[in-house]
Amino acid sequence: xxxxxxxxxxxxxxxxxxxxxxxxxxxxxxxxxxxxxxxxxxxxxxxxxxxxxxxxxxxxxxxxxxxxxxxxxxxxxxxxxxxxxxxxxxxxxxxxxxxxxxxxxxxxxxxxxxxxxxxxxxxxxxxxxxxxxxxxxxxxxxxxxxxxxxxxxxxxxxxxxxxxxxxxxxxxxxxxxxxxxxxxxxxxxxxxxxxxxxxxxxxxxxxxxxxxxxxxxxxxxxxxxxxxxxxxxxxxxxxxxxxxxxxxxxxxxxxxxxxxxxxxxxxxxxxxxxxxxxx
Amino acid sequence: xxxxxxxxxxxxxxxxxxxxxxxxxxxxxxxxxxxxxxxxxxxxxxxxxxxxxxxxxxxxxxxxxxxxxxxxxxxxxxxxxxxxxxxxxxxxxxxxxxxxxxxxxxxxxxxxxxxxxxxxxxxxxxxxxxxxxxxxxxxxxxxxxxxxxxxxxxxxxxxxxxxxxxxxxxxxxxxxxxxxxxxxxxxxxxxx
Numbered sequence: 509x510x511x512x513x514x515x516x517x518x519x520x521x522x523x524x525x526x527x528x529x530x531x532x533x534x535x536x537x538x539x540x541x542x543x544x545x546x547x548x549x550x551x552x553x554x555x556x557x558x559x560x561x562x563x564x565x566x567x568x569x570x571x572x573x574x575x576x577x578x579x580x581x582x583x584x585x586x587x588x589x590x591x592x593x594x595x596x597x598x599x600x601x602x603x604x605x606x607x608x609x610x611x612x613x614x615x616x617x618x619x620x621x622x623x624x625x626x627x628x629x630x631x632x633x634x635x636x637x638x639x640x641x642x643x644x645x646x647x648x649x650x651x652x653x654x655x656x657x658x659x660x661x662x663x664x665x666x667x668x669x670x671x672x673x674x675x676x677x678x679x680x681x682x683x684x685x686x687x688x689x690x691x692x693x694x695x696x697x698x699x700x701x702x703x704x705x706x707x708x709x710x711x712x713x714x715x716x717x718x719x720x721x722x723x724x725x726x727x728x729x730x731x732x733x734x735x736x737x738x739x740x741x742x743x744x745x746x747x748x749x750x751x752x753x754x755x756x757x758x759x760x761x762x763x764x765x766x767x768x769x770x771x772x773x774x775x776x777x778x779x780x781x782x783x784x785x786x787x
Numbered sequence: 788x789x790x791x792x793x794x795x796x797x798x799x800x801x802x803x804x805x806x807x808x809x810x811x812x813x814x815x816x817x818x819x820x821x822x823x824x825x826x827x828x829x830x831x832x833x834x835x836x837x838x839x840x841x842x843x844x845x846x847x848x849x850x851x852x853x854x855x856x857x858x859x860x861x862x863x864x865x866x867x868x869x870x871x872x873x874x875x876x877x878x879x880x881x882x883x884x885x886x887x888x889x890x891x892x893x894x895x896x897x898x899x900x901x902x903x904x905x906x907x908x909x910x911x912x913x914x915x916x917x918x919x920x921x922x923x924x925x926x927x928x929x930x931x932x933x934x935x936x937x938x939x940x941x942x943x944x945x946x947x948x949x950x951x952x953x954x955x956x957x958x959x960x961x962x963x964x965x966x967x968x969x970x971x972x973x974x975x976x977x978x979x
Contacts, residue, residue, distance in 0.1 A: 537926055539903040548922045549945070551907035565905050570815050620910070632875065652913030733875045755871070757978045 547589065547762035550739060551620075553751060556585040558617045577617070579610055586610070591754055591764040601768055609744060616744050621648065621655065624743035628783060630736035633664075635729050640665055642720070645784055662720045663785025671714045673705045680706045738766070740783055746771050748779055813909055813917065813950075817965075822906045825948045825967045828859050829921055832946075832969065833900055835859075840888045840896040840927075853885045861949055861968040868974040876973075893929030893938070900925055901941075909950055917950040918970070924977070945973040 544564050547553050555561040559582035560569050569576040586606045590597060609616050618625070626647040633640055643663040648655050674680070680701055686693050697707040705712065723729040739751040750767035754760070769779070781787050813821065835856035839849050866884040867876040879887065901924035909917040922945050929938045947970030954963050 536902045537899050539901045539924070543901055543903045543924050548905045548943070549907050549920055551920065552905060555908075568815065568818070568908070620908075653915040654911030654913050654917075656913050733877070735874050735876075755975065755978060761978075 542759055542761070545588065545759040545761070547764060550751070550763050553589065553763045554618050554620055556589055558582070559585055577615070582610060588760070589765055591752070591766045592760050595766050597765070597768045601770065604770070605747060605768060608746070618741065618743050622743060625739060625741045626660065627657070628738050628740060629734060631734045632732040633729050634732060635666055635723070639732065641735070643785055659717065661784050662717045664716060664720055667716050667719055671705045672703060673708065673712065674703060682707060742776055742780070748776065818909060821909065821950055821965060821967065825906070825919070825921055826904070828948070828967055828969055829923060829946055832856060832859055833898070833925070836888065837898045839885050840891065840898055842894050842896065849889050853882065856885060857882055859969045861970050864970050864972070866972045866974055869976065871976045871978060891929060892931060894932045895930040897928040898925060919948045919950065921946045921948060941977045943975045943977050947971045
């Protein structure tokens with residue numbers, strides 16, 4: 509059985525090698541190992557994190573394959589999935605995380621289709637003639653016959669101070685017998701006040717994404733370019749980590765864990781609010 | 788040789804269609820066949836890019852090759868290009884990208900590829916088509932004899948592939964097969 513697997517693995521690998529050599533018919537350059545080591549796609553981050561591919565990435569492991577979710581393979585992958593040059597994540601925290609993720613009784617894996625991870629995209633827009641950066645939060649959702657990325661929220665500088673609901677004595681209001689006058693005093697909210705949001709309910713929370721889309725539809729907002737992408741993961745119980753792309757010389761490159769936090773009760777919600785720009 | 792390979796892959800994909808249509812899941816064996824077909828398309832693209840970029844290529848020939856190269860792509864595909872000094876992406880329609888490549892003022896252009904590539908899983912999109920990404924690394928060298936300018940860069944190319952079920956008539960029979968089209972390409976300059 510093992511021999512069969514090895515034979516198949518070599519066969520599959522040789523097919524891939526033939527294909528790879530074919531790409532540069534005018535001559536190929538041999539990789540010195542840096543590109544092979546790099547976590548080239550987020551897809552590869554998932555596969556490496558879960559131990560679902562071979563070391564060189566040429567062979568995909570599926571359930572039933574002997575090396576699928578193999579603990580030794582996974583241990584090796586987890587070590588190279590961290591930004592080991594700039595992030596400053598302590599070795600103790602890393603090993604605590606790895607220990608929990610690879611627990612013999614309850615190993616945890618990442619899932620592309622499961623909730624608990626999302627993308628943060630920095631994009632440049634022209635708003636009323638001025639270049640502005642928007643932080644977009646995108647998430648994967650089932651749709652039709654498959655899946656799609658959708659915009660879940662936006663944090664946009666020019667909107668940040670758009671609403672400033674006063675509190676306490678400074679807050680204007682419609683008195684509790686306004687209904688007896690047919691709400692004729694609505695003029696206080698819509699005509700006399702510069703802060704009409706003062707007259708909204710205590711649960712009022714502006715929907716910045718709707719305003720963003722409205723401005724775009726009105727032609728006041730024009731997309732220019734994407735300037736940064738990173739991913740936030742809450743899929744591992746009790747942990748949060750951020751994955752960013754590192755384009756630099758060396759072997760520790762590509763999509764890597766740039767931040768790792770052990771979560772206490774309540775931290776997850778606070779952190780999510782912070783990333784969503786809702787703090 | 789290449790035609791034989793494509794024919795073989797086409798037949799392989801066509802013959803494996805029946806089982807696939809039932810479950811709409813792509814088995815590992817089929818996935819590998821699709822990967823090979825996609826790599827063939829990427830190989831064609833790399834060949835076309837080298838021809839378009841070469842100063843030895845006549846204008847009319849370069850235009851003909853651009854047409855062929857464009858046919859590899861799904862309509863509306865774009866190239867998103869960023870350099871090492873800027874993370875911002877400049878977007879070009881595929882045709883415009885080829886035209887810019889042709890207009891580069893080098894006497895000698897040498898485009899080579901690293902012997903490594905990475906192929907993602909195939910994910911199903913809402914319309915039922917599958918989408919994947921192939922990552923390859925390319926080395927570009929341009930030399931201008933007059934100015935003595937020698938420009939080199941290494942880029943990572945993340946190439947979208949769309950995998951779609953299609954039908955064709957052969958000898959009165961309807962044969963269904965899986966076709967691969969290229970989509971948006973993200974070009975990132977690397978530090979290598």
